[in-house]
Amino acid sequence: MRTQIVAGNWKMNCNLDESLHLLNALKLKDFTKAEVEVVIAPPYTNLYAIHQNLSDSSIKISSQNINENEEGAYTGEISPDMLKSVGVEYVIIGHSERRAIYNESNELLAEKVTSALKHGFKIMFCIGEMLDQRKAEKHFDVVKKQLEKGLFHLSASEMKHVVIAYEPVWAIGTGETASPEQAQDIHQYIRQVLAEKYNQDVAEQTSILYGGSVKPNNAREIFAKKDVDGGLIGGASLDADSFAEIVMSF
Numbered sequence: 044m045r046t047q048i049v050a051g052n053w054k055m056n057c058n059l060d061e062s063l064h065l066l067n068a069l070k071l072k073d074f075t076k077a078e079v080e081v082v083i084a085p086p087y088t089n090l091y092a093i094h095q096n097l098s099d100s101s102i103k104i105s106s107q108n109i110n111e112n113e114e115g116a117y118t119g120e121i122s123p124d125m126l127k128s129v130g131v132e133y134v135i136i137g138h139s140e141r142r143a144i145y146n147e148s149n150e151l152l153a154e155k156v157t158s159a160l161k162h163g164f165k166i167m168f169c170i171g172e173m174l175d176q177r178k179a180e181k182h183f184d185v186v187k188k189q190l191e192k193g194l195f196h197l198s199a200s201e202m203k204h205v206v207i208a209y210e211p212v213w214a215i216g217t218g219e220t221a222s223p224e225q226a227q228d229i230h231q232y233i234r235q236v237l238a239e240k241y242n243q244d245v246a247e248q249t250s251i252l253y254g255g256s257v258k259p260n261n262a263r264e265i266f267a268k269k270d271v272d273g274g275l276i277g278g279a280s281l282d283a284d285s286f287a288e289i290v291m292s293f
């Protein structure tokens with residue numbers, strides 16, 4: 044049985060007060076019925092306070108990025124050890140915004156994956172095609188290449204610590220979501236690629252999340268698909284009611 048996960052990527056939203064306010068609203072929700080792992084990825088500056096205020100909540104904390112180096116002269120960066128020290132369990136690696144805006148290459152992402160694993164994090168590795176690639180029907184090739192270059196240096200046993208998030212770039216923040224069938228098709232394909240590279244066990248055990256304009260009104264249909272194991276939620280994760288409704292869509 045694969046772990047079902049709903050993760051909220053807060054991106055560059057919420058100052059400290061707003062983050063704690065959102066956390067407190069989430070803590071009032073009863074997620075226990077949903078049998079889903081609930082993860083939030085607040086901005087770096089708020090991770091410590093969020094961790095301190097989680098109390099006995101089952102919500103897990105993710106960072107939105109990680110630096111691949113141990114320490115040193117990397118002005119403005121945050122190391123794996125720093126993230127560990129403030130209670131981070133998951134790290135998001137390869138979000139399309141980091142790939143596009145900060146030019147993070149597949150090669151750099153592979154280094155981040157190695158470093159995150161070495162430090163004992165669970166990894167949410169993001170892949171997904173752009174609109175022109177989808178129109179040219181290249182989306183299968185694009186995600187395969189992203190997996191091969193960024194992730195497939197890991198061994199089968201290391202893959203236990205990895206969750207894949209398929210996020211078509213054309214669906215992120217646009218209100219246009221992939222149809223449940225489109226999501227299922229590519230999730231199934233990703234699982235097939237995992238089986239070819241590793242084995243059937245890895246393919247069956249790796250959670251694959253969908254991200255891109257998931258909202259309370261479309262989550263249920265998407266999550267109902269066989270190969271969709273949850274969601275990586277952007278905008279709708281900034282509202283406790285919406286996020287909770289999405290979590291409860293399982």
Ligand SMILES: O=C(CO)COP(=O)(O)O
Binds near residue numbers: 217254255276
């Ligand atoms: O990028 C996303 C999550 O990482 C998705 O964002 P939206 O849900 O706002 O489309």
